[in-house]
Amino acid sequence: MNLEPGTGGNSSRVESSAWLNKAAAVDLENLRPYGDTIDDGKIQLSFTLPVSFGPKAKAAGKALLENIGFKEVEIVHVKDLKEGFTFFVAYGRSQATVDYTSLQVVNPTVSIMDYSEINSFIAEKIGRPIKVVGACTGSDAHTVGLDAILNMKGYAGEYGLERYSGFTTWNLGSQVPNEVLISKAVEVGADALLVSQVVTQKNIHVKNLTELVELLEAEGIRDEFILVVGGPKIGHELAMELGFDAGFGPGTTPPEVASFLAQELVLEGKEEN
Amino acid sequence: MAKLNIDSGIVARCQQAAKTIADGVDKEIAGLTTTSIERTVLRLYGVTGVDNDDIPVANIIVDQLKEKELLAEGAAKNLGKALLSSGLEIAELTEAIAQGEIYLPQLVAEADFSDRRITDFLIKLAEKKSKEINNNRKKRKNLQKELGLGSQPWLYVIVATGNIYEDVNQARAAARQGADIVAVIRSTAQSLLDYVPHGPTTEGFGGTYATQENFRIMREALDDIGEEVGRYIQLVNYCSGLCMPEIAAMGALERLDMMLNDAMYGILFRDINMHRTMVDQHFSRLINGYAGIIINTGEDNYLTTADSLAEAHTVIASQFINKEMARRAGMENELIGLGHAFEIDPAQENGFLLELAQAQLIRQLFPQAPLKYMPPTKHMTGDIFKGYLLNGMFNLASIITGQGIQLLGMLTEAIHTPFVQDRALSLENARYIFKNANKLGAEIEFKDDGIIQERATKVLEEAGEMLEDIAELGLLQALAEGYFANIKRPVTGGKGSDGVLECGKNYFNPFTKIFREEMLER
Numbered sequence: 001m002n003l004e005p006g007t008g009g010n011s012s013r014v015e016s017s018a019w020l021n022k023a024a025a026v027d028l029e030n031l032r033p034y035g036d037t038i039d040d041g042k043i044q045l046s047f048t049l050p051v052s053f054g055p056k057a058k059a060a061g062k063a064l065l066e067n068i069g070f071k072e073v074e075i076v077h078v079k080d081l082k083e084g085f086t087f088f089v090a091y092g093r094s095q096a097t098v099d100y101t102s103l104q105v106v107n108p109t110v111s112i113m114d115y116s117e118i119n120s121f122i123a124e125k126i127g128r129p130i131k132v133v134g135a136c137t138g139s140d141a142h143t144v145g146l147d148a149i150l151n152m153k154g155y156a157g158e159y160g161l162e163r164y165s166g167f168t169t170w171n172l173g174s175q176v177p178n179e180v181l182i183s184k185a186v187e188v189g190a191d192a193l194l195v196s197q198v199v200t201q202k203n204i205h206v207k208n209l210t211e212l213v214e215l216l217e218a219e220g221i222r223d224e225f226i227l228v229v230g231g232p233k234i235g236h237e238l239a240m241e242l243g244f245d246a247g248f249g250p251g252t253t254p255p256e257v258a259s260f261l262a263q264e265l266v267l268e269g270k271e272e273n
Numbered sequence: 274m275a276k277l278n279i280d281s282g283i284v285a286r287c288q289q290a291a292k293t294i295a296d297g298v299d300k301e302i303a304g305l306t307t308t309s310i311e312r313t314v315l316r317l318y319g320v321t322g323v324d325n326d327d328i329p330v331a332n333i334i335v336d337q338l339k340e341k342e343l344l345a346e347g348a349a350k351n352l353g354k355a356l357l358s359s360g361l362e363i364a365e366l367t368e369a370i371a372q373g374e375i376y377l378p379q380l381v382a383e384a385d386f387s388d389r390r391i392t393d394f395l396i397k398l399a400e401k402k403s404k405e406i407n408n409n410r411k412k413r414k415n416l417q418k419e420l421g422l423g424s425q426p427w428l429y430v431i432v433a434t435g436n437i438y439e440d441v442n443q444a445r446a447a448a449r450q451g452a453d454i455v456a457v458i459r460s461t462a463q464s465l466l467d468y469v470p471h472g473p474t475t476e477g478f479g480g481t482y483a484t485q486e487n488f489r490i491m492r493e494a495l496d497d498i499g500e501e502v503g504r505y506i507q508l509v510n511y512c513s514g515l516c517m518p519e520i521a522a523m524g525a526l527e528r529l530d531m532m533l534n535d536a537m538y539g540i541l542f543r544d545i546n547m548h549r550t551m552v553d554q555h556f557s558r559l560i561n562g563y564a565g566i567i568i569n570t571g572e573d574n575y576l577t578t579a580d581s582l583a584e585a586h587t588v589i590a591s592q593f594i595n596k597e598m599a600r601r602a603g604m605e606n607e608l609i610g611l612g613h614a615f616e617i618d619p620a621q622e623n624g625f626l627l628e629l630a631q632a633q634l635i636r637q638l639f640p641q642a643p644l645k646y647m648p649p650t651k652h653m654t655g656d657i658f659k660g661y662l663l664n665g666m667f668n669l670a671s672i673i674t675g676q677g678i679q680l681l682g683m684l685t686e687a688i689h690t691p692f693v694q695d696r697a698l699s700l701e702n703a704r705y706i707f708k709n710a711n712k713l714g715a716e717i718e719f720k721d722d723g724i725i726q727e728r729a730t731k732v733l734e735e736a737g738e739m740l741e742d743i744a745e746l747g748l749l750q751a752l753a754e755g756y757f758a759n760i761k762r763p764v765t766g767g768k769g770s771d772g773v774l775e776c777g778k779n780y781f782n783p784f785t786k787i788f789r790e791e792m793l794e795r
Contacts, residue, residue, distance in 0.1 A: 048694045079697065082449035083442055087694045139462035139478060141542075144577060144651060151759075153580055157620075173544070173760075175462060199461055199479045201435065201690075232655070232687060250655050250687065 030097040041094040043070070048087045053080030061088040069095050106237045108246040110260045115159055118258045122166030125266045129168040132161060132261065133185045134194035135176035138208035142198035143174050145230055149194065149254050158253045166262065178212045185225060192226040192261050195244075200233045206242065213243040226264050228257065274675065275717045277633055277729045283737045284638065287590075290740035291597040297747045298598065302552045306780065308772035309467070309549075310556050311335045311348035313518040316526075317402055317560075317784055318352060319363045321485065323471040324371045331519070332468045333370060334377050341378040345777030351377065353395040354384035392781060399783035403563070407791070409528040410565035413505075416496070420505040423453035426646070426671050426679035427507070428703055433458035433690040435477035437487045441494040443693055448498045448506045451700045454531065454678065456509035457491055458690070459483050464514025464543050465768060469523065479690060483510050483520055488527035507531055512557055512568070513539055515549070515769045521557040525564035531610065531678075532561055535571035536598045537591065540752055541760045542574060546767035547749050556785070558602030563788040566608065569678065570595040573614030573647035575758040581616040581651070585631055586735035587757055588613050592639065593740055594748065603792040606641035610678055614647035615667040619659075623724055625666055630728035632674040633719075638733075646671050648682025657684040664699065668706040673714040679703060 024038040035042030045065065051057045058078050065073040070092025077089035113121060122130060134150045136143050148155035150171045152162045161167040172184060185193055195212065197205035209229055216222040222243075229239050230248040239247025246260055312331040322330050338344045338351055355366060358380050369375040384391075430452045432440040437457075444455040460477030463470075473490060474482040481487060488510065495506040512520045512532035517539070524532055536554045539545035561568050572588040572595070579587065592611040599609045613635055617624040635644060649663045664682035671679050681699040683691045691699075719725045743751040755761035 046694065048692065081446055081693055081697045083446035085446055085693050087697060141461050141464075147578055151578075174542070175465060201478050202476075204478055 028100040029102075031100045032097050033094050035091075041071075043092055043094050045090045045092065046088065047090075048081060048085055050085055052084050053078070053082075053086045057086040058088075061086070061090065065090055065092050068092075071095060106235075106240070108236055108248075108260045110256075110263050112256055113259045113262075114255055115164065118255060118262055119164055119166045122164075122262050126166075126262070126269075129164075129166055130192065130261055130265060131168050131170075131188055131190045132192045132194055133170045133172065133181065133188065133190045134196065135172035135181045136174045136196045136198070137176050137178055137181060137212065138197075138204065139175060140197055140199050140205075140208070141174040143171075143196070145198060145232070146171065146173075146194070146196035149196075149230065149252070149257050154254050156251075156253050158255055160254050161258055164258060167258065178208065178215055181212070182215055182219070182221075186221070190225060191265055192228060194257070195227070195229045197229060197231040197234060200231070205231065205233070209239075209242045209244065217243075226261060226268070228261070230257070274714050275633070275673070275719055277630070277637060277719055277726055278721070279634070279637055279733065280730070283733055287593050287638075287733075287737050287740050288597075290737070290744040291593040293744040294594055294740070294748050295597040295601055297744075298551055298749075299601065301548065301749060302555060304776050305548060305552045306344075306347065306774050306776050306782070307518075307549055307552050307769075308335050308339065308344075308774065309516055309553055309769075310518050310782070311338070311344060311774075312516075313522045313556065313560075314348050314782055314784060315352060316519055316522045318349070318398060319402065320352070320367050321471075322367050322371050324373065327471060329468050329471060330367050330370050337376065337378050338381075339774075343378060343381060344774055346779040347776070347781050349395050349399075349783060350391055350779070350781050351381050353391045353398075354386065355380035357386050357391065357394060358384040388779070392783070395781070396783045396787075399787055403784065403787045403791070406525045406560075406564050409525065410563075413528055413530065413565060416499070417505045420499055420503060422505055422507075423451075425643070426676045426703075426707065427453035427643075428700060429454035429456065429509070429645075429678050429680045430696050430699065431456045431458050431680075431691065432696075433480045435460065435479075435481050436475040437473050437481050437490050438475065440481055441491060443696070444491065444506075445494055445498045446693060447696050447700070448495065448502055448504075450697050451704055452506070452696075453504065454507040454509060455491070455495060456531075456533075457481050457483070457487070459511045464511070464539070464545075467515045467769065467772065469516050469519050483523070485523040485527060488523055488529060492527050492529070509533070509569070512561065513571075514543060515539075515545060515772070517550075517553040518557045518560065521560040521564075521566075524566060525560050529566060531567045531569060532557075533571065534558065534561060534568040535612075536595050537748075537752065537757065538571040538574065540762050540767065541758050542571075544762060544767050546770035546773065547752065547762065547764055548773045549767070549769040551749075552773065554598065555602050558599050558604055559785060559788045562599075562602055562604035562608060562792055567610045567643055567678075568599065568604070568608060569610040569645040570612045572612045573616070573645075574612075576614050576616040577651050579759045581614075581618070582621070582627065584759070585627075586732045586739055588631070589635065589638065589732060589736035590739040590743070591757060592635065593736070594743075596639065596642070603789055605795075606639075607643065609639075610643045610645045611635065611639055612645045612647060615649050615670060616647075616651050619649075619652055619663055619666075625670065626724045627728050628666075628670050629673060630725040631732065632670050632676065633725070634729040634733060636674050636676065643677030645678040645680065646676040647680050648686070650682075650686055653682070653686035655687055657688075660684040660686060661698065661702065665702055665706060668703045669710060669713075672707050672710050673717070675714060 032041040072093040079087040151160040154160035162169045227244040232250045234247045236247040315331045432443045458480035461479040470482045499506040507530035509531040512534040539550045661684040683695045
């Protein structure tokens with residue numbers, strides 16, 4: 001299923017019928033959330049206020065959402081979390097809209113291939129396995145994301161890079177100092193560095209990632225590697241800002257990263273030639 | 274209660290192999306101590322505080338002794354000599370060292386006392402300090418009797434704000450919402466610090482530093498709320514990493530109730546040296562056992578790196594080993610909270626049946642253990658709605674199979690450390706299912722040739738084979754070859770190896786003897 005928004009009826013196998021295209025059209029220049037009717041603007045929310053449970057807390061929850069700009073605010077559930085905390089579930093009608101037609105999205109420019117396509121792409125265009133060194137850097141001990149992309153087993157039914165004939169991988173695991181990652185990359189002659197950052201409290205990830213780029217630049221070897229970062233709070237835009245070549249967010253599967261690395265390496269090779 | 278048919282012959286073989294494995298470890302660690310154990314001995318004697326650079330006095334002393342090659346007879350004897358030759362109380366001596374006014378090896382050199390005089394002095398002092406810990410154990414028992422404990426599975430939640438005072442607010446709210454157990458997650462990377470930070474702390478990453486003062490603050494706050502809600506609230510921290518035994522001592526002194534404490538976790542997941550870990554875990558467990566603290570082992574972690582279907586038997590093999598090693602440190606079965614987890618891919622057909630097989634098998638293999646059951650983490654995503662349902666299935670598996678310690682899953686597991694409402698929702702989820710399906714386990718039977726029975730039989734057989742392989746190889750070699758969690762570690766590598774020391778022939782640690790003997794008498 002790959003439907004254009006609001007044009008679902010057009011992909012139907014039926015050419016025409018009593019129900020086709022009868023619902024109101026979507027105004028893509030003034031896109032609003034959808035509950036059960038076009039342009040109803042309904043949004044579901046849940047949040048906590050640090051005040052004691054009671055009628056006044058409920059009024060505060062409603063007033064807060066009105067101050068944000070929601071109309072027709074309904075507080076549908078209020079719960080006493082004790083110790084001066086109150087939890088709310090609420091609905092509101094959003095007044096905000098978005099112009100879908102003029103929206104630009106920054107993504108790694110890549111066409112996603114599957115496991116065997118990637119392997120043959122690498123065999124044909126590069127002629128040797130791509131060397132990838134991965135690590136959770138700094139104090140980060142969470143290897144779930146790194147393992148999902150790198151390890152044999154992979155993620156969401158997709159093999160990890162270790163399994164590909166087109167990749168040779170080194171998974172350095174958790175809490176790896178940037179210096180160690182770099183020296184391993186130099187030692188094995190890596191093509192790409194894969195950094196995973198899960199812990200983002202107090203922007204510790206930004207510090208870690210910036211430090212890596214700075215160290216590479218100081219050594220004059222930044223351009224020798226493709227730099228990729230992933231994590232639940234990582235986006236491509238942030239990655240680019242920090243001087244990486246790509247950033248991958250939550251739900252990324254190994255073929256997405258593999259496709260990027262393969263195509264980026266070919267692209268860089270062309271530039272060098 | 275629904276029961277699986279379990280081949281007692283295989284169970285006996287598993288137990289025998291675990292004994293052989295533990296014999297091998299005992300040989301490896303005989304005659305060894307570590308810098309962290311020596312610091313622990315000092316802490317047990319009451320050495321506390323830090324110098325102007327925030328370096329703990331226990332570290333200062335042990336580093337000085339190591340430099341002067343005085344550690345072979347243990348920190349205790351050196352401390353005894355210093356106390357006798359200076360005539361100071363421990364608090365005075367500690368303060369003077371923190372101020373840089375006293376250099377301990379100097380006092381040791383000046384000491385001229387018979388070995389008998391020193392050891393008698395040290396034993397007397399150690400008995401006094403041990404009594405404080407034993408009193409904490411009795412106080413816990415009395416409070417639990419007076420206030421009562423929640424019924425099992427106990428509801429276990431974590432707080433992880435980084436600020437101990439914020440943690441207190443969240444923990445107290447959780448207790449009022451029905452939590453039985455509160456764990457304060459440690460700041461990430463604390464496990465690799467070779468010292469324990471000091472004092473109350475208000476900044477941490479992904480958690481709050483384990484310090485003795487933070488322990489004390491949270492203990493007081495939970496005792497207070499426990500009285501109000503009429504339930505003893507149990508407090509948990511992490512007895513792992515390079516300071517494993519020191520954290521055990523701090524927990525014993527501040528009456529923590531549970532400690533994450535695994536024989537192999539540090540080796541596998543933190544790349545800590547094998548000998549360091551094996552020596553440290555033994556002394557840590559002596560302390561935990563003596564203090565009546567329940568340990569939680571870390572087998573659940575294997576399934577986050579390895580395949581939860583193919584590697585299910587590694588969890589059980591490891592439980593046999595962890596249990597045997599805890600028993601050798603004098604721990605009662607009732608204190609050995611073996612860990613496992615609900616980590617099978619939710620897309621797996623009949624995956625819930627396989628989870629039931631695993632949970633029920635473990636329940637029957639270790640009937641006295643307060644089993645620690647960990648929620649799904651690996652397959653949690655940003656889809657919090659699906660996550661909430663997964664946690665409900667996890668809770669259902671637990672109530673059917675009678676688990677002991679239910680670490681509640683957070684619907685936002687994959688996103689952030691828990692918000693206050695995430696915790697409240699998890700408690701509501703568990704309480705609903707535990708009450709609503711309370712006697713389900715007692716009502717059902719497992720089919721003889723059914724999916725659940727066959728799965729359990731297969732996993733136990735594989736665990737038995739694995740244990741016999743390891744018994745032949747030795748545990749250290751098995752860890753080197755990647756038997757657990759698909760992680761390989763070199764036998765002589767890893768962090769903290771420079772802290773492993775050989776005991777001299779005059780080595781003396783009075784606490785080992787006191788703890789062991791008193792536990793035997795209980």
